[in-house]
Amino acid sequence: MTKYRLEYIWLDGYTPVPNLRGKTQIKEFADFPTLDDLPLWGFDGSSTMQAEGRSSDCVLKPVAVYPDAARTNGVLVLCEVMMPDGVTPHPSNKRATILDDEGAWFGFEQEYFFYQNGRPLGFPETGFPAPQGPYYTGVGYSNVGPIARQIVEEHLDLCLAAGINHEGINAEVAKGQWEFQIFGKGSKKAADEMWIARYLLQRLTEAYEIDIEYHCKPLGDTDWNGSGMHANFSTTFMRETGGKDYFLALMAAFEKNCADHIEVYGPDNHMRLTGKHETQSIDQFSWGVADRGASIRVPHSFVKNDAYRGYLEDRRPNSQGDPYQIASQILKTIAEVPTA
Numbered sequence: 583m584t585k586y587r588l589e590y591i592w593l594d595g596y597t598p599v600p601n602l603r604g605k606t607q608i609k610e611f612a613d614f615p616t617l618d619d620l621p622l623w624g625f626d627g628s629s630t631m632q633a634e635g636r637s638s639d640c641v642l643k644p645v646a647v648y649p650d651a652a653r654t655n656g657v658l659v660l661c662e663v664m665m666p667d668g669v670t671p672h673p674s675n676k677r678a679t680i681l682d683d684e685g686a687w688f689g690f691e692q693e694y695f696f697y698q699n700g701r702p703l704g705f706p707e708t709g710f711p712a713p714q715g716p717y718y719t720g721v722g723y724s725n726v727g728p729i730a731r732q733i734v735e736e737h738l739d740l741c742l743a744a745g746i747n748h749e750g751i752n753a754e755v756a757k758g759q760w761e762f763q764i765f766g767k768g769s770k771k772a773a774d775e776m777w778i779a780r781y782l783l784q785r786l787t788e789a790y791e792i793d794i795e796y797h798c799k800p801l802g803d804t805d806w807n808g809s810g811m812h813a814n815f816s817t818t819f820m821r822e823t824g825g826k827d828y829f830l831a832l833m834a835a836f837e838k839n840c841a842d843h844i845e846v847y848g849p850d851n852h853m854r855l856t857g858k859h860e861t862q863s864i865d866q867f868s869w870g871v872a873d874r875g876a877s878i879r880v881p882h883s884f885v886k887n888d889a890y891r892g893y894l895e896d897r898r899p900n901s902q903g904d905p906y907q908i909a910s911q912i913l914k915t916i917a918e919v920p921t922a
């Protein structure tokens with residue numbers, strides 16, 4: 583038997599952006615535990631904005647398990663928060679609102695800043711570094727700073743060891759800004775892995791005295807880029823059947839539900855979706871082939887031979903958005919459009 587360190591990880595009840603929480607329990611297993619081996623657990627919801635009335639106990643229900651390479655016999659246990667009965671999802675549990683669909687695929691592009699002493703990593707103590715230009719996909723100390731790449735590589739190692747389906751990483755347009763992409767088949771897979779990847783990044787940077795700044799416009803109304811989390815999505819029907827009529831009906835549904843989407847696409851998005859810097863303005867909906875100034879970018883591959891088949895990129899979700907709520911709303915809108 584081996585004593586495993588089980589880190590139960592969940593999202594708290596803060597709005598509009600939930601925080602990651604975690605606590606450890608030690609349990610003995612003969613082999614690396616699977617989901618079925620892992621018991622429900624509880625926590626004090628009054629400390630996480632999840633207490634309902636007088637009874638403050640909430641239930642943690644394991645929904646996914648990942649190896650934790652940073653700890654000896656470590657296990658990352660991603661959980662949904664349930665009511666005390668153990669079966670009713672807590673109101674803060676947005677994962678439970680995602681339609682089950684194995685044929686739904688998502689790819690999220692997470693942009694973020696490293697922050698130290700209240701400034702982006704690599705910024706001088708006062709004033710600003712040289713303007714944007716050389717940082718995006720850059721190399722060299724002056725372009726990516728002293729420690730950022732080391733952290734990014736360590737994070738990638740941890741994610742790959744956990745089995746997270748990272749698709750790539752790149753230095754972004756602003757100094758101190760980076761991106762990674764996660765792709766997953768199944769309506770909850772990429773969102774689950776995004777939350778675990780965020781957890782690993784935040785935990786890793788503790789020792790560096792660096793915070794992860796997810797705000798979509800941390801440098802306000804300046805010439806410094808903000809951060810997004812583009813959501814690429816497809817369903818079996820979109821990939822295998824599609825067609826122009828279906829696509830136009832889908833875009834009409836997205837336009838009609840624009841406000842519902844913006845509601846869950848991350849806070850302060852009006853600061854980022856201005857109609858400038860390759861964005862559509864927050865109160866308008868548009869789509870365009872290869873158009874990075876549209877709400878939804880249609881890849882060339884989608885319209886090839888007039889097939890209108892494949893995936894689409896919703897460019898509006900921001901870096902602070904909850905991938906559960908984003909995936910949930912996208913699938914809700916898709917479900918409104920008849921496929922026959």
Ligand code: ADP
Binds near residue numbers: 688895
């Ligand atoms: P860009 O920065 O040009 O928008 P990226 O390579 O950063 O492109 O991101 C593209 C994303 O699209 C990736 O996360 C990828 O996994 C995702 N993607 C590719 N094909 C599909 C598909 N069929 N369904 C859903 N997402 C997809």
Ligand code: MN
């Ligand atoms: Mn205690």
Ligand code: MN
Binds near residue numbers: 761
């Ligand atoms: Mn990208």
Ligand code: MN
Binds near residue numbers: 691693754761
């Ligand atoms: Mn990017």
Ligand code: MN
Binds near residue numbers: 691812895
């Ligand atoms: Mn993109």
